[in-house]
Amino acid sequence: MRSDERVFLLGEDIGHFGGAFGVTAGLYEEFGAGRVIDTPIAEEGFVGAAIGAAWQGERPVVELQFADFASCPFDMIVNVAAKTHWRSGIAVPIVIRAPNGGGVRGGPFHASSPEGWFIGVPGLKVVCPGTIEDAYGLLRSAIEDDDPVMFFEHKGLYRRLKGAKPREETRTPLGRARIAKSGSAATVITYGAGVELALGLEHDVEVLDLRTLWPFDREAVLESVGRTSRALVLQEAPRSAGVAGHILALLAAEAFELLDAPPAVLAPPDTPVPFAPELEDAYLPSAATLTCAIEDLLAY
Amino acid sequence: MPTDARLELFRLMLLQRTFEERTSALYRQGRISGSLYDGLGQEAVAAAAGLALEDGDVVAPLNRELATHFARGVTVADAFRNFLGRGDGPTFGRDGNMHFGVPARGVFPLVSMLGNLCPVVVGAALAFKRRGEPRVALTFLGEGAFSVGDTHEGLNLAAVWHVPAVFILQSNGYSYSTPSSGQMVNTNLAERIQGGWSIPAVRIDGTDALLAFETIKAAVESARAGEGPQAVECVTLRGHGHAAHDDASYVPAELRETFAGRDPIERLEAQLGSEADAVRRSVVEEIAAGLAEAEASPAPDPAAMEHGVYAQPL
Numbered sequence: 001m002r003s004d005e006r007v008f009l010l011g012e013d014i015g016h017f018g019g020a021f022g023v024t025a026g027l028y029e030e031f032g033a034g035r036v037i038d039t040p041i042a043e044e045g046f047v048g049a050a051i052g053a054a055w056q057g058e059r060p061v062v063e064l065q066f067a068d069f070a071s072c073p074f075d076m077i078v079n080v081a082a083k084t085h086w087r088s089g090i091a092v093p094i095v096i097r098a099p100n101g102g103g104v105r106g107g108p109f110h111a112s113s114p115e116g117w118f119i120g121v122p123g124l125k126v127v128c129p130g131t132i133e134d135a136y137g138l139l140r141s142a143i144e145d146d147d148p149v150m151f152f153e154h155k156g157l158y159r160r161l162k163g164a165k166p167r168e169e170t171r172t173p174l175g176r177a178r179i180a181k182s183g184s185a186a187t188v189i190t191y192g193a194g195v196e197l198a199l200g201l202e203h204d205v206e207v208l209d210l211r212t213l214w215p216f217d218r219e220a221v222l223e224s225v226g227r228t229s230r231a232l233v234l235q236e237a238p239r240s241a242g243v244a245g246h247i248l249a250l251l252a253a254e255a256f257e258l259l260d261a262p263p264a265v266l267a268p269p270d271t272p273v274p275f276a277p278e279l280e281d282a283y284l285p286s287a288a289t290l291t292c293a294i295e296d297l298l299a300y
Numbered sequence: 301m302p303t304d305a306r307l308e309l310f311r312l313m314l315l316q317r318t319f320e321e322r323t324s325a326l327y328r329q330g331r332i333s334g335s336l337y338d339g340l341g342q343e344a345v346a347a348a349a350g351l352a353l354e355d356g357d358v359v360a361p362l363n364r365e366l367a368t369h370f371a372r373g374v375t376v377a378d379a380f381r382n383f384l385g386r387g388d389g390p391t392f393g394r395d396g397n398m399h400f401g402v403p404a405r406g407v408f409p410l411v412s413m414l415g416n417l418c419p420v421v422v423g424a425a426l427a428f429k430r431r432g433e434p435r436v437a438l439t440f441l442g443e444g445a446f447s448v449g450d451t452h453e454g455l456n457l458a459a460v461w462h463v464p465a466v467f468i469l470q471s472n473g474y475s476y477s478t479p480s481s482g483q484m485v486n487t488n489l490a491e492r493i494q495g496g497w498s499i500p501a502v503r504i505d506g507t508d509a510l511l512a513f514e515t516i517k518a519a520v521e522s523a524r525a526g527e528g529p530q531a532v533e534c535v536t537l538r539g540h541g542h543a544a545h546d547d548a549s550y551v552p553a554e555l556r557e558t559f560a561g562r563d564p565i566e567r568l569e570a571q572l573g574s575e576a577d578a579v580r581r582s583v584v585e586e587i588a589a590g591l592a593e594a595e596a597s598p599a600p601d602p603a604a605m606e607h608g609v610y611a612q613p614l
Contacts, residue, residue: 008430034430037461039457040453040456040457040460042453042456042457044419044449044450044453045419045422045450045453045454045456045457046419046453046457047419048416048418048419048420048422048423048450048453048454049419049420049422049423049426049454049457050423051419051420051423052408052419052420052421052422052423052424052425052426052427052437053423053424053426053427053430054423055358055408055420055423055424056358056423056424056427056428057427058427058430060423075413075416075450076416076419076450079411079412079413079416080411080413080416080420084409085608085609085610085611086394086608086609087391087392087394087395087399087409088390088391088395088400088401088403088408088409089403089608090401090403090408090409091611092611093611122609123609123610125610125614145612146610146611146612147610147611147612174614175614212614215614
């Protein structure tokens, strides 16, 4: 916001209150009500307004209070933001930030990982950082990008990740995965909070942090799996609703002969996110279930 | 109103009417694919709104506002290119009929989902307000859009943010085959906008081109002057069905009777005298030349279909 006057924020309670998760704390005080705009509770309306402002040369950044509420402006995102450049040449440079993920006892409407709703939509870019450096670097790149970007932030990482503030020139390129840890026995393909979980494994596995979920880095996936010959996709989105299906399709079509084992998926079951601790703990991937899944994969 | 402006209003209306008579024939001949919409009886609203805007203003027309495009300087040839699905048209053959915008002319392309364009123009107006630019963003809403949440969210945002947006309500009696009474209880949209969102709104006869122009122009200038969003409800009767396949047999004869003698083009022409004849001749020529130009345009290339999905491909 300091470097580009065109950047302004729209969202619920992002002004003086600083946002439901405190992400915009201090910005209202520094930039004022003209650039940090508290909105009525109207996601379809203010995402539409962001599109209109972007049409007129601005770089709006929208905050959804929870990623679950991406259903409300879905029409604006998939029909207006995503299709406009292709059919008219008008670019729509908007960023929609959306806290996803569970572990906070949020239940079916405050803990979802709905990135799968947007993966595969032509014209959209979908990103989800797994580190502090990428949270900053991807956000800067997303704001500078000329296309609509869905920017998922795992709400568990807001508190769990601690570290120094990245340097201002930090940029994480969109569309590029990162090898978070080198290894040779298998590749764990993941993103967001999955990165932290996969880095906890003691096995000799490579951890590939996708960072951009759509369009994802096909070359990086094929390159890593080509070396390790075994792949496990770890995601917090339900098994059938995220990036895993796309990765498995890629591996089946283009890495079939390189694989020593059927590619595996560790993901929650195909249910909404449950509330009770006993249920949510069983629902979410954990160090224990990840260890089991890796050992099964390595033993195949 | 100066004679030149009245003639221009007449020309724009006639251009829409003549263009749509031509596309109707082309559609029946199978030369236009998909579906076909026209604005018979509503041309005054489209022309007046287009003419009320200044160069730097922006607009998001719907599918009965062809004259608005022409007022913005969109060419007849480009409009035909879109209907014919040509590769060098405004949507490169990727979208059809009235679904087009011309970025250089400040026209946002129509989206089919009713109400979507309402928040979009509010956002454009917000950008103008933020930058202190004396520009206005305008769009149209029909009765059908008044049943959609986007419209209510957009009107509310416009009022809360006090932005220079103008809403033209096209009260043409029907949403597809459903009469306004099947969409809402209070069909006086101006009253609802004024009462519900405190947005100044007036209700006028949308078949009176001069009245439409003066009223919309005043609303546009109020918005430009910093008086916040404005609305004008234009009451008409949709002349044809929802689209070319719909014969509108459900419209009662008594309702049609109330609009007898209120064709907007004939009403204005009666006040113009012999100068109208020259306009009629020039419009016929412009339509013929534009169609010939569009028909000579290349078909879209399937090999280029994936170009432009992203403004910045990864």
